[in-house]
Amino acid sequence: MRSFGPDDRDLLRSDAAKLYEEIVAEGGLQEGDPRMVTERRAFDLLLGLGLISPDHEGGAFHAVDPGAVQSRVVAPLGQEGARLLDESSQWAQTFASLAQVWRRSPDTGRGPFTLVHNEAIDPFIAGMVADCEVEMLTAQPQTGRNRKALAAAAVRDTALLERGMKIRTLYQHSARRHAVTRKYVAAVTELGAEVRTLDEFFNRMIIVDRRIAVIPGREDVRSAMVIREPSIVAYLADIFERTWERARPFTMSQKSSTMSGIAGEQRAMTIRMLIEGHSDPVSAKRLGVSARTYAGYVADLKEEYEADTRFQLGYTMGTLGVSGNEHQESGQEPQDE
Incomplete structure (x- = not known):
């Protein structure tokens, strides 16, 4: 026909x-x-x-009667459509298998480091996460992770957890006040993920099965550095573990004692930023808050030490021996919630 x-x-x-x-x-x-x-x-x-x-x-x-004719025309089209869908699915599975082999092989001419740019970053990370067999470690600064990015991460990470994999994620303390982040954390922790926060830590990072890591590339372009060198991946994982031990568990209960401790850590971090002479934008970024919020932290310190200017504030803190490192020097460990 x-x-x-x-x-x-x-x-x-x-x-x-x-x-x-x-x-x-x-x-x-x-x-x-x-x-x-x-x-x-x-x-x-x-x-x-x-x-x-x-x-x-x-x-x-x-x-x-068109009704008697329709099946002769439409039915073959439907059958062909189903055949093409099945064929496309088979092709996709075949390419996925080959892509998995390519990503896992250390000897495909890529070497231990690969720089991924722009639109290629998200698909690469999605494929890398899909290959996870044991655990994914992630460090996510609060800045730069918007609603759309968190929604995509929720879908990706939920699928990973439902496959029985483990996820541990580090955020900055400021993430606790971010409604979208709290929603994401509630969803993944319900499935077994662990999330902690701390005042400051290293930049964004993803480590899968301790065999491959992704960190930011150059700052002037949107890029990501993919690392397969075992010694460097192990080093990054060790940094993550040490930071994880210092962090506070992020649960939905938000106990007053925990929030008080977090406020103290953010206050100490603000003092260190002032003493080290960082600009407000840099300090705010390292704390994971807006410049306006950071200015509020500084204003609170001025009021606490009865200082009218930052110079007076610095002088007063110096006279009193305040360094912002009192918490670390005391040897106190963060308390679980």
Whole structure:
């Protein structure tokens, strides 16, 4: 049977449909009717589809019920569509298997380091996470992770947890006040993930199965450095573990004692930023808060030490021996919630 395409469908909706209506209204189309010539394409389409049938005895063409014709045209298209969907799925699975081999092999000419740029970053990370077999470690600074990024991460990480994998994630303390982040944390911790926060830590990082790590690339372009060198991956994992031990568990209960301890750590961090002479934008970024919030922290310190200017604040803290390192020097460990 002849196959029909989009052009035929458009013709059927316009000129051929009009001719079909006329044939139905007139009870047929007589042999030799001028419209068989003037509307030849429409006539041939109706005849080819089987919507009109010749009456060999009377030499006329009569309309045929479209319901009886539809299955002959639509059913093969549906079958072909199902076949193409299955074929595309098979191709996707085949390429996924090859991609997994490519990502895992250390000897594909990529070396221990690969720089991934722009639109290629997210698909690469998605594939890397999909290959996870044991555990994923992530460090996520609060800045730069918007609602869309968190929604994508929630879908990706939920699938990972449902496969029985482990996830441990580090945030800055400021993430506890971010509604979207709290929603994400609630979803993944319910499935077994562990999330902790601390005042400051290293930059964004993902480590999968302690065999491959992704860290930010150059700051002037959107890029990510993929690291497969075992010694460096192990080193990054060790940094993560040491930082993890200092961090506080991020649960939804938010006990007052924990929040008090977090406030103290952020206060100490603000003091260190002031003493070290960092600008407000840099200090705010390292704390994971907005410049306005950071300015509020500084204002609170001025009020606490009865200082009118930052110079007076620095002088007073110096006189009192305040360094911002009192918590670390005391040897206190963060308390679990």
